[in-house]
Amino acid sequence: MTIGEALKNTSQKTGSDRNKKLELELLLSFVLKKERVFLFINHQQELSSNDYQKYQKLSKKLFSGWPLAYLIGEREFYGRSFLVNQSTLIPRPESEMIIDLVKEESKKYPKATIIDIGTGSGCLIISLAKELGTDYNYYGLDISSKALAVAKKNTKKHEVKINFKTSNLLSDLPKQAGKVFFLANLPYLTKEQVKNELSIKKEPKSALISGKDGFKDYRCLFKQLSKRSDLKDFYLIIEIDPSQKELAIKELRKYLPEKKVKIIKDLRKKNRFVIIN
Numbered sequence: 304m305t306i307g308e309a310l311k312n313t314s315q316k317t318g319s320d321r322n323k324k325l326e327l328e329l330l331l332s333f334v335l336k337k338e339r340v341f342l343f344i345n346h347q348q349e350l351s352s353n354d355y356q357k358y359q360k361l362s363k364k365l366f367s368g369w370p371l372a373y374l375i376g377e378r379e380f381y382g383r384s385f386l387v388n389q390s391t392l393i394p395r396p397e398s399e400m401i402i403d404l405v406k407e408e409s410k411k412y413p414k415a416t417i418i419d420i421g422t423g424s425g426c427l428i429i430s431l432a433k434e435l436g437t438d439y440n441y442y443g444l445d446i447s448s449k450a451l452a453v454a455k456k457n458t459k460k461h462e463v464k465i466n467f468k469t470s471n472l473l474s475d476l477p478k479q480a481g482k483v484f485f486l487a488n489l490p491y492l493t494k495e496q497v498k499n500e501l502s503i504k505k506e507p508k509s510a511l512i513s514g515k516d517g518f519k520d521y522r523c524l525f526k527q528l529s530k531r532s533d534l535k536d537f538y539l540i541i542e543i544d545p546s547q548k549e550l551a552i553k554e555l556r557k558y559l560p561e562k563k564v565k566i567i568k569d570l571r572k573k574n575r576f577v578i579i580n
């Protein structure tokens with residue numbers, strides 16, 4: 304079986320789904336430990352039976368609904384590759400806007416502290432550390448020690464220094480002084496939303512679902528922030544479900560009434576981010 308034949312056989316099952324075709328190519332490149340372009344230059348090369356079997360097994364998993372990122376163990380985010388596994392959410396392209404927004408604002412405060420709440424694979428805080436450099440102090444917090452283990456591997460891969468802490472929201476964050484930038488892409492879906500979404504079935508529920516209205520974690524976070532006397536001068540950006548805009552504004556008026564609130568749309572023009580300043 305040649306590379307070309309293996310791809311042709313599996314691609315027949317994809318119909319007109321071009322994305323699946325691309326995923327199959329990426330899967331075979333992963334098995335062969337080569338760049339995707341290698342497949343086209345060497346389409347007549349014979350596959351070893353070991354590689355062919357491995358590719359068959361993985362492509363079956365892909366067709367049964369496994370996300371490519373979990374099969375190959377990585378996902379690109381803000382132009383860099385991040386290790387992922389089933390303990391971490393797969394980074395989403397819409398979250399990349401958080402990097403641009405925090406980067407722009409934090410430039411005015413060199414030496415500030417930047418804290419990622421619910422860091423998962425660490426894709427947000429590591430991207431910021433790569434973009435902003437070593438003048439800042441970086442923290443990554445997560446309730447899942449398994450997710451933090453992946454985030455730590457990603458800091459090694461990208462050669463940055465982040466203080467990681469297992470923490471229920473801010474519960475284990477030490478006292479802070481000076482300007483603090485918080486970013487949080489916490490779980491914001493309901494059980495029903497997850498039930499209807501086949502593509503996210505394999506991702507950890509604890510990274511997706513947040514109580515009855517999908518807002519339990521953000522509500523708790525606002526409450527914690529309102530009680531911390533050391534956190535007076537902070538900026539917070541959160542990612543939300545577009546349906547939560549009004550709820551977010553209502554809860555912020557309740558817990559952090561002195562703060563200014565701004566809603567930002569994502570690239571698909573959906574209300575996606577709330578900035579609290």
Ligand SMILES: C[S@@+](CC[C@H](N)C(=O)[O-])C[C@H]1O[C@@H](n2cnc3c(N)ncnc32)[C@H](O)[C@@H]1O
Nearest residue numbers: 392394421422423445446447471472488490510
């Ligand atoms: C939607 S994922 C986001 C992961 C990553 N920041 C990203 O953007 O890809 C939410 C993360 O929040 C973490 N999390 C859930 N509840 C938490 C809590 N109470 N305190 C801290 N982290 C929490 C989950 O373990 C998960 O890693």
